[in-house]
Amino acid sequence: MQAIEITKPGAADTLQPTERAIPCPGPGEVLIKVAAAGVNRPDVAQRQGNYPAPPGASDLPGLEVSGELVGGDFGGDNPFGLKLGDSVCALLTGGGYAQYAVAPLLQCLPVPKGLTLIEAAALPENYFTVWGNLFERGRLGATAKGTSESLLVHGGSSGIGVTAIQLARAFGHRVFATAGNAEKCAACEKLGAHAINYHEQDFVEEVHRLTEGKGVDVILDMVAGDYVARELGLLAEEGRLVLIADLGGKQANIDALLIMQRRLTITGSTLRSRPIEFKAALARQLYERVWPLLESGKARPVIHQVFPAQEAAKAHALMETSTHIGKIMLQW
The missing domain is CATH 3.40.50.720 (NAD(P)-binding Rossmann-like Domain)
Known part of the structure; x- marks a missing residue:
């Protein structure tokens, strides 16, 4: 698969396209064919060398994605009844800047009705x-x-x-x-x-x-x-x-x-290092309390600009100007 890696700590241009093996989901995890990923301040901090990935997380940046479920373990707790082929958005501990990403099933949510995959990818980290x-x-x-x-x-x-x-x-x-x-x-x-x-x-x-x-x-x-x-x-x-x-x-x-x-x-608090069980509880609350607001139009992600994923360096450079309003997104 194609991915965007941090070649060394530093400026935005240290983000470079690369090829990686498609990750393999473990127990309780699913594989997502990524359509879009959000760009967040922690991604910038990680690229600068100030926010290392937690133990066991991918070294690739990217904390939220949307896309199609194409593999993984659906046999355990599955509160939203997700299955192969469903469109989801997911919270990650890393690895979102890639064509495929692995996420705990409990951190995946169905795409709210009426939202595009780009809008859905803008939800997890912020919400x-x-x-x-x-x-x-x-x-x-x-x-x-x-x-x-x-x-x-x-x-x-x-x-x-x-x-x-x-x-x-x-x-x-x-x-x-x-x-x-x-x-x-x-x-x-x-x-x-x-x-x-x-x-x-x-x-x-x-x-x-x-x-x-x-x-x-x-x-x-x-x-x-x-x-x-x-x-x-x-x-x-x-x-x-x-x-x-x-x-x-x-x-x-x-x-x-x-x-x-x-x-x-x-x-x-910080979010990235919290256990799956904590994030799963938040996912359930969001589905019950916030997803209806998104589907009714009472809340909506604000998208500032969408970049091709291969231009992640430009997206980071924009974020560092602090001129944007809302979310900066990457699209495969």
Whole structure:
């Protein structure tokens, strides 16, 4: 099969086409003939040498794909009744930049009705991440009084951001989102968020103004660093700060007294190294709670640009400019 490998840690042009043997699925695994794959920040970090694949994972980048089931083990737990020939999207620990990929059956979901295979490949990494962090760890939901909560999303025009905005709005929550220019802010507004251009406005002051000083219930943060102290001052009582990346740095200063006085929660997680059983539970929740939203059109992946898989280096170069809105995709 054709695949895209990282020839050495470095710039985007270290991604090069190669030939590899078609992988063999093991117990509980299936083989997917890949139609499309998503490009994600962890792929870029892996290419740069900053995010090695976990033990046992493919050295090829790629954490999500869509395509046709062409082989594997269907004899165990199969919650969605998948079979040979079905179109699926799947969450991987690696290996998605290839014409064939292996995935645990429990991490495969049927393609939502009405979505293309390219759109379906844009789902797993972002939707598993957002559901697990925003609704599970962040507990975004109705208050004790039955009212909806409020959310601040940083990087609102990213793949994670547009997913978080759409899902939070679909469940009736008020959403604020930060973005870096007018075009990105407009995209966030179109999805239902109140957008804040962080180059022109202080997001803390603006959210305090819009919430009449109350602050927000949940913050989904992929920046960390010096944002953390500012975010703690922006959380409402019983608020939750959920960290999912550290683009602004790993270290942060916190006000312990503020956390105690306002009964705040700081949490976060990574997804790639979590066990299959954890991801399988997320898959079931997505199928029950989110797939109907996708099929009804209340949520939809936002695709910025699709590249031929052989041009993966160009796709990575685009991602590193941070000019995109939504997902960057590869297609075989």
